Amino acid sequence: MSDVVTMDDLSNEEILSILDDSERLVPVARGDVHLPLLQGKVLANMFYENSTRTRMSFETAMKRLGGSVLNFTSVGTSVAKGETLYDTMQMVEGYADIAVIRHPRQGAAQYSADAVDIPVLNAGDGAGNHPTQTMLDLFTIREAHGTIEGLNVVLVGDLRYGRTVHSLSHALIRFGAKLTLVSPEALSMPDEIVSDLRSAGAEVFETSDLGDAVPDADVIYMTRIQKERFPDEDEYAKVAGIYMLDANDMHGAKDGMIVMHPLPRVGELHPSLDSTPNARYFQQAFNGVPTRMALLCRGLGVTIPKEVNT
Amino acid sequence: MSEMRRVTAICNGTVIDHIPAGHALQVIRMLRIDTNRSNPVSLVMNVPSDKMGRKDVLKIEDLELNQEELDRLALISPHASVAIIRNYGVAEKRVVELADELVNVARCTFSNCITQNDREPLPQKLRVVSRDPIEIRCYYCGKGQSMEAIVENVL
Ligand SMILES: Nc1ncnc2c1ncn2[C@@H]1O[C@H](COP(=O)(O)OP(=O)(O)O)[C@@H](O)[C@H]1O
Ligand SMILES: [Mg+2]
Ligand SMILES: [Zn+2]
Numbered sequence: 001m002s003d004v005v006t007m008d009d010l011s012n013e014e015i016l017s018i019l020d021d022s023e024r025l026v027p028v029a030r031g032d033v034h035l036p037l038l039q040g041k042v043l044a045n046m047f048y049e050n051s052t053r054t055r056m057s058f059e060t061a062m063k064r065l066g067g068s069v070l071n072f073t074s075v076g077t078s079v080a081k082g083e084t085l086y087d088t089m090q091m092v093e094g095y096a097d098i099a100v101i102r103h104p105r106q107g108a109a110q111y112s113a114d115a116v117d118i119p120v121l122n123a124g125d126g127a128g129n130h131p132t133q134t135m136l137d138l139f140t141i142r143e144a145h146g147t148i149e150g151l152n153v154v155l156v157g158d159l160r161y162g163r164t165v166h167s168l169s170h171a172l173i174r175f176g177a178k179l180t181l182v183s184p185e186a187l188s189m190p191d192e193i194v195s196d197l198r199s200a201g202a203e204v205f206e207t208s209d210l211g212d213a214v215p216d217a218d219v220i221y222m223t224r225i226q227k228e229r230f231p232d233e234d235e236y237a238k239v240a241g242i243y244m245l246d247a248n249d250m251h252g253a254k255d256g257m258i259v260m261h262p263l264p265r266v267g268e269l270h271p272s273l274d275s276t277p278n279a280r281y282f283q284q285a286f287n288g289v290p291t292r293m294a295l296l297c298r299g300l301g302v303t304i305p306k307e308v309n310t
Numbered sequence: 311m312s313e314m315r316r317v318t319a320i321c322n323g324t325v326i327d328h329i330p331a332g333h334a335l336q337v338i339r340m341l342r343i344d345t346n347r348s349n350p351v352s353l354v355m356n357v358p359s360d361k362m363g364r365k366d367v368l369k370i371e372d373l374e375l376n377q378e379e380l381d382r383l384a385l386i387s388p389h390a391s392v393a394i395i396r397n398y399g400v401a402e403k404r405v406v407e408l409a410d411e412l413v414n415v416a417r418c419t420f421s422n423c424i425t426q427n428d429r430e431p432l433p434q435k436l437r438v439v440s441r442d443p444i445e446i447r448c449y450y451c452g453k454g455q456s457m458e459a460i461v462e463n464v465l
Pocket of ligand 1: 318320369391397
């Protein structure tokens with residue numbers, strides 16, 4: 001019940017209330033206010049796949065709220081010896097109050113959530129979902145535009161294997177955003193997701209041309225074409241580097257348009273973009289901390305005070 | 311109204327009528343009556359039907375379909391009629407209704423699904439996302455499963 005595996009695990013009301021909670025937690029996330037709401041609680045950070053931002057922001061979120069963190073890696077552990085995910089989760093349940101899991105296999109987060117009673121937060125399952133990233137993305141969009149409704153959001157790059165855009169597209173249409181999906185044919189959004197979006201009555205426009213999509217965009221959400229998800233080198237070479245934005249591209253954009261990216265970037269965002277008012281990706285990475293604080297509190301049934309004093 | 315029976319009457323068992331023409335073999339596979347069973351089975355294919363143009367009919371002796379088997383049947387043939395035969399007469403009619411979730415009916419075909427590891431102990435689960443047209447996805451990974459794939463990967 002307090003698991004978050006896909007965005008379907010959160011109602012619109014809950015999403016908004018988590019975003020409000022996150023907003024109040026910003027000074028705590030920065031370290032300006034001491035608020036040990038999770039003192040004595042233990043988080044198991046289960047990373048079966050590499051991560052920088054997600055793992056670190058969960059860790060700092062837990063620690064800034066007074067909790068502690070067990071960091072798990074699959075290298076050189078019982079997992080390398082062939083332990084099942086089920087068995088590993090049984091062990092973790094004995095050691096921690098809440099678990100965050102990232103796993104290369106799709107469905108691993110739902111499987112873990114079903115294996116144990118402690119709350120499980122999905123931090124990315126293969127090319128599946130990444131709902132905690134979606135929460136920080138929604139936070140970033142709302143922070144910039146004050147709302148999500150009616151915005152024209154352009155999702156760019158690897159929409160097939162990019163799990164962040166899978167969770168994000170589901171959430172955006174629930175709040176009435178319009179979606180433009182920009183990708184090469186080979187990396188287009190999976191059929192299951194497009195079918196869900198359309199049957200939810202969403203306005204979804206698919207194209208392979210980024211230039212056409214810039215002038216009307218309120219948000220451009222760039223993603224990296226992920227080499228590690230490609231079956232072979234040649235297929236990757238065909239599509240690597242097809243979408244790039246630099247400071248000059250911002251001239252044709254609307255005032256207030258923001259550029260987001262789940263990071264790391266490999267070349268799709270030129271450094272010249274960093275100093276434009278449109279660039280939001282570093283702010284977005286910071287926003288992972290307050291939103292993950294709010295998600296940890298929700299998972300552990302801890303209420304965030306209405307006033308967080310500075 | 312009496313319909314000319316193309317196969318002899320059975321004493322006890324189940325008659326599955328109104329199977330879409332050509333699908334009887336899939337039903338046999340889904341119900342696993344092609345393996346580990348010795349029940350006599352009569353099969354009629356492509357016979358004329360008022361309701362559906364052409365249809366298939368299956369008669370399975372000495373087996374009364376249980377709920378799990380009805381769920382399996384519902385996947386291939388949600389509009390089939392099922393009659394339980396006892397002592398040469400129709401004793402009961404069973405409703406074929408597709409459940410929302412199918413547990414240990416077929417394995418997910420997606421190569422990167424967590425359930426691909428045979429040693430993982432939790433059950434295989436498929437979710438019925440839509441009935442008309444029928445759309446089925448793996449409960450864990452969310453990948454769509456074609457009907458052919460389900461029949462191929464039946465447990
Ligand atoms: N003893 C039997 N042996 C084999 N088939 C039978 C027997 N009794 C009924 N059936 C078949 O079972 C199905 C259902 O029977 P019934 O209820 O009489 O038909 P309907 O539902 O079409 O009016 C029909 O296809 C019928 O031919
Ligand atoms: Mg659970
Ligand atoms: Zn699956």
